[in-house]
Amino acid sequence: MSTSTYLEQLGREHGFTLAELEANRQGALHPAQIAKGTRKGLASIVVLTVFGALSLGGGLIGAYAFYDGLGPEPSSVDLNAVYAIAGAGVVLALLFFVGARRTFVRRRARTAAFVSARIDVLEGPLNKVHVSGRGVPDQYTFRVGGRSFHTSEKLWELLTQGAHYTCYCVADQLLSFAPGSADSGSAASRRMATKAVGTALT
Amino acid sequence: MTETEWLQTGALAAGAVAVSGAIYAVARWMRKVDALFPEAAKKYGLTFTPEQRGSAFTNVVQSWRLRGVANGTPLEVIATYETRGRSRMRSTLVATQAPAGLPPCTMNILRQPPAAKMHLVPTGDAQFDSQRWVTSDAPAVVRAVLTPAVRTELLRCPQSELRLVVTEGHLVLSFPNTPVNEVELHGPMDVVLAAANKAP
Numbered sequence: 001m002s003t004s005t006y007l008e009q010l011g012r013e014h015g016f017t018l019a020e021l022e023a024n025r026q027g028a029l030h031p032a033q034i035a036k037g038t039r040k041g042l043a044s045i046v047v048l049t050v051f052g053a054l055s056l057g058g059g060l061i062g063a064y065a066f067y068d069g070l071g072p073e074p075s076s077v078d079l080n081a082v083y084a085i086a087g088a089g090v091v092l093a094l095l096f097f098v099g100a101r102r103t104f105v106r107r108r109a110r111t112a113a114f115v116s117a118r119i120d121v122l123e124g125p126l127n128k129v130h131v132s133g134r135g136v137p138d139q140y141t142f143r144v145g146g147r148s149f150h151t152s153e154k155l156w157e158l159l160t161q162g163a164h165y166t167c168y169c170v171a172d173q174l175l176s177f178a179p180g181s182a183d184s185g186s187a188a189s190r191r192m193a194t195k196a197v198g199t200a201l202t
Numbered sequence: 203m204t205e206t207e208w209l210q211t212g213a214l215a216a217g218a219v220a221v222s223g224a225i226y227a228v229a230r231w232m233r234k235v236d237a238l239f240p241e242a243a244k245k246y247g248l249t250f251t252p253e254q255r256g257s258a259f260t261n262v263v264q265s266w267r268l269r270g271v272a273n274g275t276p277l278e279v280i281a282t283y284e285t286r287g288r289s290r291m292r293s294t295l296v297a298t299q300a301p302a303g304l305p306p307c308t309m310n311i312l313r314q315p316p317a318a319k320m321h322l323v324p325t326g327d328a329q330f331d332s333q334r335w336v337t338s339d340a341p342a343v344v345r346a347v348l349t350p351a352v353r354t355e356l357l358r359c360p361q362s363e364l365r366l367v368v369t370e371g372h373l374v375l376s377f378p379n380t381p382v383n384e385v386e387l388h389g390p391m392d393v394v395l396a397a398a399n400k401a402p
């Protein structure tokens with residue numbers, strides 16, 4: 001298998017093209033990556049804000065409608081129900097708004113990183129982690145240069161444990177990656193193996 | 203006793219025999235697994251040390267260690283079972299001193315062909331290459347480590363995946379499980395001894 005075929009496979013599974021990888025290798029961002037990166041997260045912010053507004057409106061309007069139907073002298077139990085409906089709406093809305101704000105802050109940092117084209121290059125041996133358990137979906141993760149990336153099973157299967165890879169990231173986003181050279185891989189493997197062995201043999 | 207009563211008694215007796223048989227089989231299997239490490243210690247001339255931390259109400263770390271010198275080669279085996287919340291982790295490693303001058307490298311020995319052939323390293327041994335697939339980014343080291351003796355021992359290992367790491371001074375073979383039979387324990391130990399250029 002040629003390297004370009006392998007890179008195409010990786011790109012297809014992760015979502016990058018050879019042109020994008022080449023741009024990252026040159027230390028630059030591909031225009032398509034900038035467009036994708038600055039767009040990412042916008043939908044989440046909108047959805048969370050809308051859900052928050054709906055929860056707030058639903059809670060308050062629901063509580064008012066309930067109160068309105070109680071008559072001139074509502075009992076304390078009915079009033080408690082009114083407070084509970086309004087309170088639940090407000091709490092739910094707060095959760096959605098906090099989520100939206102966190103997404104907004106993350107997106108602002110990511111957008112700033114994309115605009116300034118700050119590419120983090122991570123190099124080292126790749127460590128594959130597969131966590132499976134009863135009743136929970138399998139998790140596929142790989143770790144390079146001290147950072148972990150969640151991935152799909154198909155992409156995870158394409159990666160070689162212990163081999164040297166170079167990853168190009170902007171903020172929290174893995175843009176592209178490629179296998180490194182054998183020589184640098186051996187140097188990195190040494191660090192990984194030393195950690196694994198620890199003090200087993202003295 | 204009526205015919206129905208005889209049938210009921212017979213069914214109950216058959217059930218009791220089946221349950222007793224299952225309990226006996228499980229107990230026998232557990233005794234056999236428990237004896238794996240002490241027997242290996244006796245065979246290879248190593249010291250066996252079981253360890254356990256934690257209880258039924260906390261996370262547990264259980265390990266079985268073999269340590270010593272087998273046929274002039276320092277050898278250490280550590281099998282670990284660990285619980286962390288709802289997660290269960292099992293792993294085993296066999297370590298020795300690496301032969302002098304061997305460059306560092308990580309190689310994966312698989313029983314199934316890998317999804318990508320990028321890092322596939324054919325050893326040149328047709329019989330071995332048809333049964334095992336080796337992936338690594340250091341093919342020269344793979345060919346240096348996987349001598350005919352090592353390949354023969356590797357073919358005896360039933361594990362679906364083995365990881366062999368060569369580092370400065372150390373050679374470590376590991377797999378993500380604990381051995382449940384003699385072949386699963388002795389196989390990797392023999393591989394490491396063969397790789398250290400010492401006959402088992």
